[in-house]
Amino acid sequence: MSVEEGVKHADEAGLDLVEVSPNADIPVCKILDFGKYKYEQQKKAAEARKKQKTVDVKEIKVRPNIEDHDYGVKMKAARKFLGNEDKVKVTLRFRGREMAYKDQAAKLLERIRDDLADLSKVEFAPKMEGRQMIMILAYDKTAAERVAKEKIAAEKAAEQAVKDAANEAAQEVAKEAAKESAAE
Secondary structure (H helix, E strand, C coil), X not given: CCHHHHHHHHHHHCCEEEEEECCCCCCEEEEECHHHHHHHHHHXXXXXXXXXXXXXXXXXXXXXXXXXXXXXXXXXXXXXXXXXXXXXXXXXXXXXXXXXXXXXXXXXXXXXXXXXXCCEEEEEEEEEECCEEEEEEEECHHHHHHHHHHHHHHHHXXXXXXXXXXXXXXXXXXXXXXXXXXXX
């Protein structure tokens, strides 16, 4: 139908003529309440934004000569960040003469990478930028699932070991009771 006919039908219905797909060979239009249509589109967009997960980059700063307890605290924080599916930026800052020990710093970043390998993958390899070395780790869903499965399997194995030990103890008690009753 022509545009004039479409507008006429829309006016008779008390609604608007809205062009739905203007890029088609034959443009497609609908007769509807444009205000209501626009409102529904806004609601759909808001719902899509609500379901969207934003990935934040959390930073952990370390020094080349970090102590074990401080290292453990930093790793705990990094695990928490990765558990929330955020990225972790590990910044290793050098001061003064520490620049001479870049190899120790690289080993420290490798240690961090290895300790967090069950939750993460390296997104940005260690790189020097001025007086600091930077590495970015991202949450790795497959590694986390594998670790969770291994943990569940270990728990089941521990439960089975406890059950087996209890069964063996019960069998030994039963054997001793049988020996005592045979001796009487």
